[in-house]
Each structure stands twice: as C-alpha cells, then as structure tokens.
Amino acid sequence: MLHLRVICPPERTGVVQAELVAEPGATHITVQPGIALAPAGDVVEADVTREAADQVLATLRDLGIDRSGGITLETIDTTLSEAADAAEKAVPGDPADAVVWEELITRTGEESRLTVTFQVFLTIACVLAAIGAITDSPVTVVGAMVLGPEFGALAAVAVGLVLRRRDLIHHGALALAAGFPVAMIITALATIAFDAIGLLPTGSLDQMDQVKFIYTVGPFSLIVALLAGSAGMLALTSARSAILVGVFISVTTVPSAAYTSVALIEQRFDEAWQAALQLVVNVLGIVVAAVAVLLLSPRARAWRGSGKRRVAG
CATH class of the missing domain: 1.20.1080 (Glycerol uptake facilitator protein)
Known part of the structure; x- marks a missing residue:
C-alpha cells in the first residue's frame, strides 16, 4: 500500500475527507486540524492501495490541493491490518500490476x-x-x-x-x-x-x-x-x-x-x-x-x- 499525506486549506478538508472515506481503496484515514504551518492548513492522512492511487490523486488535483496545499505519497513496506486487507480486496486488480502515473x-x-x-x-x-x-x-x-x-x-x-x-x-x-x-x-x-x-x-x-x-x-x-x-x-x-x-x-x-x-x-x-x-x-x-x-x-x-x-x- 501507499501512505498519502495531504495538506489542505481548512475549507477543503471536509471535501477531501469525504472523498477518501468514499474511496474503497483508502483506509486508516486521519484528520489533524490546523497543525500544518507551511503551507498552513489541516493534515489529512490515509493508506491507499496502488490500484486506487491514481483516482485519489486525480481527485485531489481536481480540488486544487496540489496548488493550495501539498500531496505526498510514499510506499509502505509492511501493513498489519484487516482494514488494509479489506481495502486491497475492494479494489479490482493486483497491486503489483497497478501503474501510479504520478x-x-x-x-x-x-x-x-x-x-x-x-x-x-x-x-x-x-x-x-x-x-x-x-x-x-x-x-x-x-x-x-x-x-x-x-x-x-x-x-x-x-x-x-x-x-x-x-x-x-x-x-x-x-x-x-x-x-x-x-x-x-x-x-x-x-x-x-x-x-x-x-x-x-x-x-x-x-x-x-x-x-x-x-x-x-x-x-x-x-x-x-x-x-x-x-x-x-x-x-x-x-x-x-x-x-x-x-x-x-x-x-x-x-x-x-x-x-x-x-x-x-x-x-x-x-x-x-x-x-x-x-x-x-x-x-x-x-x-x-x-x-x-x-x-x-x-x-x-x-x-x-x-x-x-x-x-x-
């Protein structure tokens, strides 16, 4: 899986949170209001399957988060979680075959x-x-x-x-x-x-x-x-x-x-x-x-x- 960290303006946090919650391939979603300093804003984090990463990133770009905040994606070596296993099964395809274009x-x-x-x-x-x-x-x-x-x-x-x-x-x-x-x-x-x-x-x-x-x-x-x-x-x-x-x-x-x-x-x-x-x-x-x-x-x-x-x- 991939770990996603999003810094977004407070007025966009609700939309970002809702999009991640609605995404079957996202789990371990957390929101930390007001802790980001540069750029200022809220921090939203989630673990995302490789198969779902492209769609999630496209949605965040459409919201302008890459311009008004920041998006970071990094590989997770080990995840022990039934929620993560369920997210992998919920998205069609194999993680090893998924192309994350960004x-x-x-x-x-x-x-x-x-x-x-x-x-x-x-x-x-x-x-x-x-x-x-x-x-x-x-x-x-x-x-x-x-x-x-x-x-x-x-x-x-x-x-x-x-x-x-x-x-x-x-x-x-x-x-x-x-x-x-x-x-x-x-x-x-x-x-x-x-x-x-x-x-x-x-x-x-x-x-x-x-x-x-x-x-x-x-x-x-x-x-x-x-x-x-x-x-x-x-x-x-x-x-x-x-x-x-x-x-x-x-x-x-x-x-x-x-x-x-x-x-x-x-x-x-x-x-x-x-x-x-x-x-x-x-x-x-x-x-x-x-x-x-x-x-x-x-x-x-x-x-x-x-x-x-x-x-x-």
Whole structure:
C-alpha cells in the first residue's frame, strides 16, 4: 500500500475527507486540524492501495490541493491490518500490476536529469567497460552495465512520448545526447593514456573472444533490447523494482559506447561503426518497448495530453 499525506486549506478538508472515506481503496484515514504551518492548513492522512492511487490523486488535483496545499505519497513496506486487507480486496486488480502515473513521472523525472552525479556514473561505467573490453573480462563489462545510469533517461523519454510530456522527453534526451559524448571522450582519453603507458599492447583487442557481443550487431541485439525495455518499464511501473538490476545487465548501451571510443583510438573503424550501431539499436529498442508497455496500460489514454505538470526534483 501507499501512505498519502495531504495538506489542505481548512475549507477543503471536509471535501477531501469525504472523498477518501468514499474511496474503497483508502483506509486508516486521519484528520489533524490546523497543525500544518507551511503551507498552513489541516493534515489529512490515509493508506491507499496502488490500484486506487491514481483516482485519489486525480481527485485531489481536481480540488486544487496540489496548488493550495501539498500531496505526498510514499510506499509502505509492511501493513498489519484487516482494514488494509479489506481495502486491497475492494479494489479490482493486483497491486503489483497497478501503474501510479504520478509516481512514475516523478521517478523518471528525477533519474533522467543531466546532473554531475549522472555524468560521473556514466563516465566511470564507460571507462570500466573499456577496461573490460581491453582485458576481455565479461565480469568487468557486466559491472559497467550495472553501474550505468542511462536507463532512467531512456525511461523518461518513453514516458514523455506516451504522456506527451515535453519536459520528460527534453530531460531524458539531453542526458543521453550530452552524457554519452562526454563519457566517450573521456574514455577515448583514457585509452590514449593506456596506450602511452603500455597497458594496451598492439593486438590485445584481437583476443576479445568473451566480449565480442559489445560490437556484434545482429537480430538478437534488437530482441534483447526490446525484452530489456519491456522488463525495465514493467519493473518501474510495478512493485518489482529489484528486477531492474537484471535489466541493466541485459543492456549493452554503456559497453558499446565505450568500445566505440576504444576502437576509434585504435583505428579499428569497422568495429567502431558496429559498436556505435549496437548503441543505437539498444537505445531505440529500449524506448520502443517501454512505450509499448505503457500504451498497454488501461489508464494511459486518460493521461495523454493531460497537460504539463511539475516534475519533482
């Protein structure tokens, strides 16, 4: 379940309380008059099932609570309550399958911004992937896949396309379009340094038997990208976020970007082209699959074109 906290003007408290009491998926409803200071008002709290969260949030927005007060939603790890069990049963569907769109918008918005942290993680991941390629170490390459933060930006682009949110598309596309080139340039400089100190002897890239998948483009490149994008978006929209680690390991965006830099420095232009193509195939495949998953959501249409809302963070 999700814990809902609402700060609202006193003149709206009665309406908010009535809406929550009438909602079958809401329980543990409490009202604390006049305790909120900034913004001033009453505090209304409730526990809400994931299946009912979208409707409750839409109602609160229609009442203008997001403008005159505040709405906070957070995940509850454990609930021991017959009332909570009854609320879960009263709302059709399974909590793990419910898409809470505001939660998804906020999460992808936060994880898609081009920040110093995003750039540092992406750069470290690319350099690590380059080392994995040079040493023919699949373990190192997998570590780079897990470390890469790019899936958040890809997910933001997908959510933005489905909901027609230009801000999400802009943030995600900027993070990818600026983040990868910077990381690749630094990886290229690192490769030159490895060459200069003898850590990249001539012919070492001829022995990449275990990590050739980085630049080998084929039908399975697209298939894996589509599957990873689908699984990743399902993990983001459900209560199964731990699955994202498996998604990261499936995606070869970071390794292919890193190897593009290495191959260019080593004048292996055919391999550089293939690695760059692998990167493009993965990016497009992930976004297309993520969009498809979101469009299959029963409430996707209700959110499309609903207007620009502020993204937290």
